[in-house]
Amino acid sequence: MCADIDYKAQSHYVSRLHQLFGNQGKKHLDLACGTGPHIRHFIDFGYQSSGLDLNQPMLDLAKVRCPEADFILHNMCDFTVEQPLDLITCFLYSIHYSDGIENLKKCIEAAHAALAQGGMLCFNSVNCDKIDNRSFVRHSANHEGSEFTFSSGWKYCGEGERQFLTLSIEKQSETEKQLWNDEHPMVAVNYQELTALLEPYFKVHIFQHDYEKILPWDGQAGNAFFACVKRD
Incomplete structure (x- = not known):
């Protein structure tokens, strides 16, 4: 990541x-x-x-x-x-x-x-106030024969004191593909x-x-x- x-x-x-x-x-x-x-x-x-x-x-x-x-x-x-x-x-x-x-x-x-x-x-x-819910960053890295692609982005509904950091990790190898998604609550x-x-x-x-x-x-x-x- x-x-x-x-x-x-x-x-x-x-x-x-x-x-x-x-x-x-x-x-x-x-x-x-x-x-x-x-x-x-x-x-x-x-x-x-x-x-x-x-x-x-x-x-x-x-x-x-x-x-x-x-x-x-x-x-x-x-x-x-x-x-x-x-x-x-x-x-x-x-x-x-x-x-x-x-x-x-x-x-x-x-x-x-x-x-x-x-x-x-x-x-x-x-x-x-500047969060664009459509925006995210993405990068990839190779580790022990697999390619990992990591994405993250901020989400905010426009009111209240909670925003979220959304995370996605994709692991691709010759034999399998795995995907993890997570969301971290954070103060807005x-x-x-x-x-x-x-x-x-x-x-x-x-x-x-x-x-x-x-x-x-x-x-x-x-x-x-x-x-x-x-x-x-």
């Missing part, structure tokens, strides 16, 4: 944002870290990284990939840390796994409480609402969703990258 994701480019992009807007510290936590690919790059960039996720099997793989890092099995909506952090990240739109606006607010509050002065919360997000929020949730706690910078260039959000694109600096 993740064969086309450039984890290094994403990690490097955030490290550049942190150099520009952050407090220059190196204590980092990745929310919804999965198997730790982003953490691996942050460690290589010189950060003291840790990860948080709800899935223990993924954390087990993350520990193999990043033995230097600490990992926490916990919900990102109510986490706490022992020592203040300088950077908190949440990649791959995982901030939307907060179930409802109230839990999203709790996640923002938890991140603010966990950060040191001048620390940053960085994540990407999709604007529910537009950028006016999201900014209003963030601003009591952070100075909010919104950028174009382009990991090669740091450009201000144009106000039109349906996805963007948020770089949020903790308010005193």
